[in-house]
Amino acid sequence: MKIYLRLSILLLLVVLTSCDGLFQYNPNQIILKESEKNLNAKNIALVQALPVRDTLKFILVGDTQRWYDESADFVKSANSRKDISFVLHSGDISDFGLTQEFIWVNEIMQKLKYPYLTVIGNHDIVANGPLVYNKMYGALNYSF
Template identity: 55%
Template sequence: MKRVILYGIVLLLCGCDLIEYHPYDVRLHGETGINAKNIARIEEICEGKDTLRFVLMGDSQRWYDETEDFVKALNKRDDVDFVIHGGDISDFGLTKEFLWVRDIMGKLKVPYVALLGNHDILGNGMDVFLKVYGKENFSFKAGNTKFVCMNTNALEFDYSHPVPDFTFMYNELQDTVGCPRTVPVMHVQPFNVEFNNNVARGFHALLLEFPGVEFCLHAHSHTLLHEELFEDGIPYIGCAAMKDKNYLLFTLTPGGYEYEVVYY
């Protein structure tokens, strides 16, 4: 009898799926390094294109059903090259939150990349993000357009971490050959309480050194926004959260850009 009980305990301990780890445990299963893999797909899909169509989606957080509906709606289209998740994948930085959204977004027919949001840094969320998605700052080229994706969640780092990272931005500025247009993307926009507003104007000025900046993108505010924060003709365009069941569809052409709000 003792042997049977002992054998049962061993089976229980060995069955990983039966064990509930701490919610902030960063032991992961399933796909990791998603951004790097999908950037390679995006660059291949968009190679040689002078017209691009991409989607900016907002904070998914706890809105899993709405995010699933987004994926189903987008999969019915055949005119989108890729998707950008603007950050706040999770609500509390819990490992399972990242994995739930990862598995939902993994059903997209087109590649996507995800930015780091301020909620994604809570708990051990930063560690999970780095494993599941990759670097906090990254860039990619789609056709002749360079997308510069930046961590701007300064408040969560107590200003002890370079957010925004000017060294990253400067290095990216040196790598714009063949890209006459740049699209800066961030989670938190300048002058929001989460942004390091001591450097807001310097941040914007450095962005404008990139070629062909016509607009900047962000999420975070959970509402649709189009604001000229620096009164220089460059709008900061923000998307709503997934709870509102809409996304922004951008079309870039050699002559300019346009976008629309798409409800699903």
């Protein structure tokens, strides 16, 4: 019986330590997939690859923190447009500067058929927000 208990504990430890981000030990952890890093640079490259036209149209959105259903509705509405070059998110991606908040909004915004760029908002600069923003989106100050 002792051997089964030891094997069960060992198996549990192996499962818990091999899940690579499945469990969050601290809400201030910054664990991002490679596809969630440097998003502004990736999207700027997409914007710069667009054909040059005499008019540039973009959508300005902001304050998506905790408004996930409404953000998803925004993406559906934006995707119905045919003449947009990109979307600019004017900040307040998160409410408390938590990594998970940034991830949730990015998961929604990734469904846009247009590149999206962000600037940091006042809610994004609390707690670990600036660190998360920097890893996920890039420099706090940039131009293109």
